[in-house]
Amino acid sequence: MLPSRARTGEVLARFRASRERLAAAPGDGTARSAMDDDAYTLCVLMGRSTVHEAVMAAELHLAGPD
Template structure:
């Protein structure tokens, strides 16, 4: 069975930070009003978006990947190229 390596493209730092901030806002909204249908829909939307953006199957993995990307050096886009090997 093939191993999942991660996203085919590295997302932009700005977009990653935007989605993580949206996630934090949604968490705060749900903590204040756990039964709010709009807050629940927004949380579903942002967690799905983060998982797709980061190429991860779970929210926990997507958050970790996003935080690692943001903690790394700015402008580093070779994270996946190292796994893929040299270009043909």
């Protein structure tokens, strides 16, 4: 069972934003922790074991037919 598109989009956007924050401040422990949390949430939501797989699954889900 897939999550709603709204929830998928929200979690994917949050992951991407935290990844950008970490890229801007690689030494920031808070940014690292936020990205780790968001990556974990995305993996669990999409039922995938890696962030790459979870992002790909989320993008496919969002691009799918209504």
